[in-house]
């Protein structure tokens with residue numbers, strides 16, 4: 802199977818993430834998209850970052866009814882901070898039957914040259930890039946293993962959602978109902 806990997810904190814997962822993942826899974830040769838939930842980075846501890854198990858739980862609930870979307874907690878047991886190339890290698894060892902690619906917003910291409918072994922990521926895995934509202938042109942877009950995929954632009958972020966919750970404002974339609982209910986029940990981000 803061709804599997805696209807979508808990395809993130811998902812604090813919480815929102816419609817911006819879900820629409821990209823579903824668009825990638827249904828308009829390319831990717832058979833599935835897996836959300837790779839990043840653990841708490843020991844160097845980047847922020848008060849609003851929920852425990853990794855709670856973020857994973859929200860992702861799993863959000864995608865439960867979509868057979869093309871999956872989630873993995875593989876980085877929870879890896880040395881922190883986890884480098885993307887190490888996770889790609891680990892996943893390829895664990896699932897030799899799958900071919901993994903990296904899904905990335907155009908904005909992340911700006912820093913991509915500084916990533917650990919980014920040449921190996923390009924050569925052995927490849928990138929599926931989607932447009933973002935604000936991002937500069939990147940030379941990586943013309944690389945033979947970089948594919949630009951058309952997807953809707955949704956200018957929404959987990960930061961914006963957390964701010965709305967703290968201000969007691971509605972986040973309806975910004976996250977799936979099951980995620981909104983869990984956030985409310987567990988009093989997350991208040």
Ligand SMILES: Nc1ncnc2c1ncn2[C@@H]1O[C@H](COP(=O)(O)OP(=O)(O)OP(=O)(O)O)[C@@H](O)[C@H]1O
Pocket residue numbers: 808809810811812816817818821905906909955956957958959960961
């Ligand atoms: N609205 C969106 N549309 C497309 N991609 C997004 C959107 N929001 C975030 N992403 C991308 O999804 C990946 C995971 O995102 P992340 O979990 O950091 O969410 P976030 O909404 O950017 O969070 P935060 O606001 O807390 O930084 C990142 O590569 C990020 O660039």
Ligand SMILES: O=C(O)c1ccc[n+]([C@@H]2O[C@H](COP(=O)([O-])O)[C@@H](O)[C@H]2O)c1
Pocket residue numbers: 808809839883884885886915916917
């Ligand atoms: O592997 C790397 O060198 C690397 C460097 C910076 C970022 N990343 C990955 O890119 C994603 C977004 O990172 P950040 O720092 O913008 O939250 C996240 O999944 C990181 O693991 C990866």
